[in-house]
Amino acid sequence: MIKANTVREILETARVDDVVGDFVNLRRRGTNLIGLCPFHNEKSPSFNVNPGRNIYKCFGCGRGGDAVNFLMEHEHLSFPESLRWLANKYGIEIEEVELSNEQLAEQQLADSLFIVNQFACDYYQEQLLNSDRGRSVGLSYFKGRGFREETIRKFGLGYAPMGRDLFLQAATRAGHKPDILEKAGLIKTDRDFFRDRVMFTIRNLSGKVVGFGGRILQKDVKAPKYINTPETEVYNKSRILFGAFHAKQAIRREDECILTEGYTDVISLHQAGIENVVASSGTSLTVDQIRIIKRYTPNVKVLFDGDKAGIRAALRGIDLLLEQDLNVKIVLLPDGEDPDSYLQKMGLTVFKDYLQEKAEDFIFFKANLLLADAGNDPVKRTALIKDIVGSIALIPDPIKRSLYVKECARLFGVEEQLLVAEVNKIIATSLKKHQQQEAARGNFPSEPPPGWEEPQAEMGLLPQAAPTAMGDEYQERDLVRLLVLYGQELFDQSAEQTVAQFIMSNIDDVIDNFDNIVYQRTTKECQVLLERGEKPSVQYFMQHEAPELRQLAIDLATSPYEFSENWEKKWEVVLNQKMPDENFIKDSAHGLKRFRLRKLTRICEENIAKVKELSAQDELEEMMLYLRLQQRLQELRNELAKELGTVVF
Structure with a gap:
């Protein structure tokens, strides 16, 4: 494990413009550098590198971060691998900290499992290509599928011999220990786990062999058609997509992922030139698998054969895709066909045209x-409408939801407002359940549930959490911006008070009343840092474990616009306003006042509503107390508004 001080030295030394420049052709524009984004296809450059802040951001696809994030995204390296890459580039000697016995054992076990899995992959392929039965049974099966030898080698296809312990004997002769082989799921006590099966190698995103799928070929044997490696330290089938290692670059290039049901579908399509294709690894589609897809594209095309029972069983998995905010299209193949068979029958051109034309x-x-x-059964139609509305309610994007509601109302012949009400009810129930679960756990959600950020729409979709038309998020975001970007800077030289200390000392009693959960979590994080004697910074949040805090820091630190030095020259205008990075002290004072004004305005609105309620109930004595409170609140609000030069009504 790399020592913390070495990690710190690497992060402080690495220059994002230097690192990105190794992969992207950058040119200067003002204080920033721009180039064509390496993460998506574009003709006009929207990829910005800010050397001052040491970060990058693409305003086309949204990806952003520092030098480490870039290497992890672009080169698909882990965090430690990225650090080693940077250390090598900048000539930094890596100091390792001694691992505990438990950590060392865990790391050694994972390494051992990768080693024996790779040995098994090589062994099964050797058996396929060079043993008599492997060639007559296994190779003939793959050749019958139309797989060329280079494809067989690329995907690590093989054959497990039918003897009781032939693999175990070979692995033992090669020096591998039986207990490691068993932990890898390759043997079971004293016999091979896979016997007389053609083998499909399963790799993780880094290309390391983590497991296998084995298909039996004999029809008269009472055994499962497919078996997979059991769960191990390196193989969790719910977190693996078959073919993802070979497909990830194509998925990013095509900006679309094709999702199929089987190993052979993936291999056939890949061999034919359709490389952006993956399959779930012997399991129903899971959230972890969907998140892998989402790293590379928001667009998914699911291929189904004509089996209606199978389609219905898969609908739940598709709902998960919607819930993760992916754009989902379905292609239904002709009856009796799967992607592999239809491609073989019709050829590549017809197959690609079919995918394009039939996508729904x-x-x-x-x-x-x-x-x-x-049909016309009202009970069944009611159930199906509720089912469809349930799927629509999962979609996080409110505009997309609105369009679906409108179209489905037309399709079903029902009033749009009825569907809107049903969607709102589902979202509200989901939000309440989510909040109860988080409250029970005593923590904040890592990401909000679908619909939590819903804006007010004319058609009546569920409103956002903020109860007023203006909302308080603008003021909250401004304070968070100042905390993240300038929190470590001195606000008061004489008192040696930082911007973060100044802001937090004035809002620590109202943090729980923030409307935006991410802004609230960020301010609480700043509070914890100050209590530990540390200072919040954009670098700290960009390395945060929570993805929403990392993304917020990137968004706050980057802008598609910048001040032009040519403005003053061209129009002979004298610019007296300081640049934002020079104006944070004034911004902090004004930002805090704007925040207070907005909160006071909200309290006034809530208070006057209480006055009206008490008046309607003839509670005159209590109403007079609230009126006196209202008068004092309005005085405070008007004083603040006068300081800011703002008119309030």
Whole structure:
């Protein structure tokens, strides 16, 4: 493990413009550098590198971060691997900290499992290509599928011999210990786990062999058609997508992921030139698998054969795609065909045209599928409408939801407002349940549930958490911006008070009343840092373990706009306003006042509502107390407004 001081030295030394410049052609524009984004196809450069802040941000696809983030995204390195890459580039000697016995054992076990899995991959392929039965049974099967030898080698296809312990004997002769082989799921006590099966190698995103899928070929044997490696320290099938290692670059290039059901579908399509294709690894689609896809693209095309029972079983997995804010299209293949067979029968050109022409939006595909079953039965139609509305409610994007509601109302022949009300009810229930779960755990959500950030729409969709039209998030965001970007700077030279100390000392009693959960969590993080004697900084938040805090720091530290030095020259205008980085002291004072004004305005609004309520109930004595409170609140509000030069009503 790399020592903390070495990590700190690497992070402080690495220059994002220097690192990115090794991979992207950058040119200067003002104080920043721009180039074509390496993460998505574009003709006009939207990829910005800010040397001053030592970060990058693409305003086209949204990716951003520091030098480490860039290497992890672009080169698909782990955090430690990125640090070693940077240490090598800048000639920094890496100091390792001694691992505990437990940590060392865990690391050694993972390394050992990777080693024996790679040995197994090589062994099974050797058996496939060079043993008599491997060639007659296994190789003939793969050749019958149309797989070329280079494809067989690329995907690590193989054959497990039918003897009781032939693999175990070979592995033992090669020096591998039986207990490690068993922990890798390759043997079971004294016999091989895979016997007389063609083998599909399963790799993680880094390309390391983590497990296998084995298919039996004999039809008269009472055994499962497919078996997979059991769960191990390095193989969790719910977190693995078959083919993702080979597909990830193509998925990013095509900005689309094709999702199929089987190993052979992935391999056939890849061999034919359709490389952006993956399959779930012997399991129903999971959230972890979806998040892998989301790293590379928001667009998913799911291929189904004509089996209606199988389609219905897969609908839940598709709902998970919607919940993760992916754009989902469905392609239904002709009856009796799967992607592999249809490609073999029709050829690449016809197959690609079919995928393009027959792709249907998932919501409408599901609606039409269920409508066909429901017919004119009102009970069944009611159930299917609720089912579709449940899927729509999962979609985080409010605009997308609105459009689906409108189209489904037309499709079902029901009033739009009825569907809106049903969507709102589901979102509200989900939000309440989510909040209760988080409250029970005593922590903040790592990401909000669907719909929590819903803006007020004309058609009546559920409003955002902020109860007023203006909302308080603008003021909250401004304070968070000052905390993250300038928190470590001195606000008061004489008192040696930092910007973070100044702001937090004035808002520590109202943090729990923040409307935006991410802004609230950021301010609480600043509070903890100050209590530890540390200072918040943009670098700290950009290395934070929570992805929403990392993204917020990137967004706050970057802007697609910058002040032009040519303005004064061209128009002979004297610019007296300081640049933002020079104006943080004044901004902090004004930002805090604006925040207080907005909170006071809200309290006034809530107080006057209470006055009206008491008046309607003839509670005159209590109402007079609230009126006197209202008078004092308005005096404070007006004083603040006068200081800011703001008119309030």
